[in-house]
Amino acid sequence: MTDTQPTAVDGSTGSITTHEAEWFSRTFTQVADHMGRAVLGKDHVVRLALTCLVSEGHLLLEDLPGTGKTMLARALSNTIEGSHARIQFTPDLLPTDVTGVTVYDQHKGTFDFHRGPIFHDIVLADEINRASPKTQSALLEVMEEGHVTVDGITHDVPRPFMVIATQNPIEQAGTYRLPEAQLDRFLMKTSVGYPDADATEELLLGSAVRDRASLVAPVVSLEVVSELTRVAGEVYVDRAIVRYVRQLAEASRDLQHVKMGLSARGCLAFVRVAKTWAAADGRTTVVPGDITALATPVLCHRLLLDPQAQFNGVSVHDVIERLLESVEPPTYRG
Numbered sequence: 001m002t003d004t005q006p007t008a009v010d011g012s013t014g015s016i017t018t019h020e021a022e023w024f025s026r027t028f029t030q031v032a033d034h035m036g037r038a039v040l041g042k043d044h045v046v047r048l049a050l051t052c053l054v055s056e057g058h059l060l061l062e063d064l065p066g067t068g069k070t071m072l073a074r075a076l077s078n079t080i081e082g083s084h085a086r087i088q089f090t091p092d093l094l095p096t097d098v099t100g101v102t103v104y105d106q107h108k109g110t111f112d113f114h115r116g117p118i119f120h121d122i123v124l125a126d127e128i129n130r131a132s133p134k135t136q137s138a139l140l141e142v143m144e145e146g147h148v149t150v151d152g153i154t155h156d157v158p159r160p161f162m163v164i165a166t167q168n169p170i171e172q173a174g175t176y177r178l179p180e181a182q183l184d185r186f187l188m189k190t191s192v193g194y195p196d197a198d199a200t201e202e203l204l205l206g207s208a209v210r211d212r213a214s215l216v217a218p219v220v221s222l223e224v225v226s227e228l229t230r231v232a233g234e235v236y237v238d239r240a241i242v243r244y245v246r247q248l249a250e251a252s253r254d255l256q257h258v259k260m261g262l263s264a265r266g267c268l269a270f271v272r273v274a275k276t277w278a279a280a281d282g283r284t285t286v287v288p289g290d291i292t293a294l295a296t297p298v299l300c301h302r303l304l305l306d307p308q309a310q311f312n313g314v315s316v317h318d319v320i321e322r323l324l325e326s327v328e329p330p331t332y333r334g
Contacts, residue, residue, distance in 0.1 A: 041199025057187025
């Protein structure tokens with residue numbers, strides 16, 4: 001990177017102001033701290049979830065039972081002054097149970113569209129891999145394009161819009177693995193994990209509160225969320241950062257044990273979340289550290305390993321670590 005006046009990758013000059021970055025960081029931290037009342041000791045995961053919302057993306061939570069996946073999703077939805085819904089995915093769930101259905105009104109003599117639970121600002125898709133592939137595919141259009149098409153008529157979902165999906169990695173009986181095309185539509189994937197010793201003790205001391213998400217009340221409006229999204233979208237990204245992401249994508253496709261590497265959609269996801277991550281840190285520009293810090297949640301569900309990797313004991317986290325070591329990050333000069 002140079003010390004001269006920057007030119008962004010879209011050809012414009014400048015970036016967000018320092019004042020905007022400071023406001024973004026304060027607001028982002030306020031919301032994250034508020035969510036932390038429900039999800040104890042998981043600051044990093046909370047910030048990842050909030051980053052997904054501000055970046056206009058979707059989050060996949062994969063973890064063991066009882067680790068707080070649903071609590072995290074509900075804490076986020078309760079923090080925003082918007083509508084939210086929970087869909088419990090089961091094998092008998094139909095696509096119309098998600099998107100809605102057109103019903104004939106005999107009195108009016110017209111067909112009326114009855115909106116499904118997907119028409120909310122934040123939608124929790126609980127145990128998404130328990131539904132049939134046909135029902136899972138009902139989310140493809142709305143997650144990518146922000147609207148639903150039923151009987152040839154397109155219906156827009158509200159903005160902001162975010163799907164938080166959960167799945168259990170150990171109970172595979174009666175489940176349907178998410179296809180790569182749908183996994184790629186999730187901006188990030190992460191896990192909550194077990195709380196540390198202090199958080200566990202605090203959780204047990206407050207055992208009288210059965211629903212910790214109820215402790216979380218709205219602290220920001222939808223207008224504030226939209227403004228956060230606007231500010232994050234204008235964070236400056238140097239061409240050297242873009243080149244770094246492109247090199248990581250190309251290298252990921254040639255790594256041993258990798259059957260499918262980072263896609264163009266994945267590259268865009270990298271840049272989008274890096275902008276939000278930088279602004280949350282109070283900065284006006286993206287630095288290489290933002291890319292490396294977000295590599296695991298952005299890449300872990302996008303890199304498809306071959307069967308030989310499992311026999312050799314190679315995990316996707318091992319591959320990501322090797323990928324970051326194989327590509328030299330740009331040198332940042334402030």
